[in-house]
Amino acid sequence: MENVDFTLNIGKEAVTFSLLKEQVLYHLQGRNRRPPEDLKKAYLHALDHPIDCPPLKEIVNAGEKVAITVSDITRGWQRNNQTLPVLIDYLVAAGINEEDITILIAVGAHRQNTQAELEEICTTEICRRVRVLNHDAWDSDNMVYYGKTSRGTEVSINAIVAGADRVILTGGVIYHYMVGYGGGRKSVMPGVASLKTIQQCHMWAMQKNVGEGSSPLAANMKTSGNPAHEDMMEAAAFIQPDFIVNVVPNLDGDITGIFTGNWVSAWLAATEMVDDIFGVPIREQADIVIASTGGYPKDINLYQSQKTIDNAVYAMKPGGVVILLAECPDIQEPREFFDWFDFPNPLAMEKAVRADFLISGWVAVRQIEYSSKGTIIMVTKEENVDIARKAGIQGVTSIEEALEMAYEKCGKNMPKVTVMPQGANTFPILEP
Secondary structure, X not given: OOEEEEEEEEOOEEEEEEEEHHHEEEEOOOOOOOOOOOHHHHHHHHHHOOEOOOOHHHHOOOOOOEEEEEOOHHHHHHOHHHHHHHHHHHHHHOOOOHHHEEEEEOOOOOOOOOHHHHHHHHOHHHHHHOEEEEOOOOOHHHEEXXXXXXXXXXXXXXXXXXXXXXXXXXXXXXXXXXXXXXXXHHHOOOOOEOHHHHHHHHHHHEOOOOOOOEOOOOOOOOOOOOHHHHHHHHHHHOOOXXXXXXXXXXXXXXXXXXXXXXXXXXXXXXHHHHHHHHEEEEOOOEEEEEEEOOOOOOOOOHHHHHHHHHHHHHHEEEEEEEEEEOOOOOOOOOHHHHHHHHOOOHHXXXXXXXXXXXXXXXXXXXXXXXHHHOEEEEEOOHHHHHHHHHOOOEEEXXXXXXXXXXXXXXXXXXXXXXXXXXXXXOEEEEOO
């Protein structure tokens, strides 16, 4: 019988394994696109040819204070270290003084980024030229209250953004398992919103009644009718961002799409490219799904790696097995994530999440829901094995051990296997 070889990323390394050709149901990779030959040239062209608004240089004026939101270290795939120097130079050429520019790292309720991480995100040069700060959702004294959304969410935003003459959102768009897609409005809510705003808005990702768990409307590709997304859009609309720059990666992680202009329509155009690249139709679910996050930083911790689990579960038969490749060097970040698993049962966890909502709690609820649908095995560092067990995951240290365990769980000599090299981004769409 003929073998098929696969090489998948884990952390900054890779693992190789073989499957019998007859076993391979799908090799899900989406539709690749070539990146621009000259990224700087393409980026500058996008700034001068935006969607539904004037070029950025015609929006900003000399003497104005400019706030730029930038994603945190967990979104390293956005390649801000390549694009931010271009953006800053462009603004300076348009008459903006460097001392009037603030880059605000839109961490939401994530941990604060270290100085070394700030320099990794923005480059050391940019950190020296302009002010670069972490947003702190817990710093209520540094928030400005705007009002309530139609659902009652009380919207408070970082005072630096509120006090700026011009607000530029930067970010990246891939699928997001709570609000359909990343990017766009997420740079405001949760990016630079207060903890209270984040908690109230994200609560819409739960079902109405206690015991029903997470909402099925809070899912990949879902925006229309998704209450968490719709509330987020209303929250972001309070500040009316002046300009957006969102990028879309290709299958190799290179920036392939640059969408600029109106903060709504440019983002919507980016979501269409995401669907074209990463939305992959399937006709059948597999006994075993082997999925890599795509490597570092998408597998920096279990919290981020869960996006890959979510996608993989769509490709898995009920009661099947997901093998996740995730090194997770910071497996317990954010620190409160694993605290949710200390509750004695899923119902107690859900009640606690509803009482003091954090997105980490919603992620924990979802993790328990995944574990009830099948077996989750994670190839990871040896020191993570016992920790992973708290989250209902079987930790192993090699792909060989994972495959042996998966075959045993399936109870079949020739289980059907789907392989997902870019599991964090690839969304299997089960067709009738």
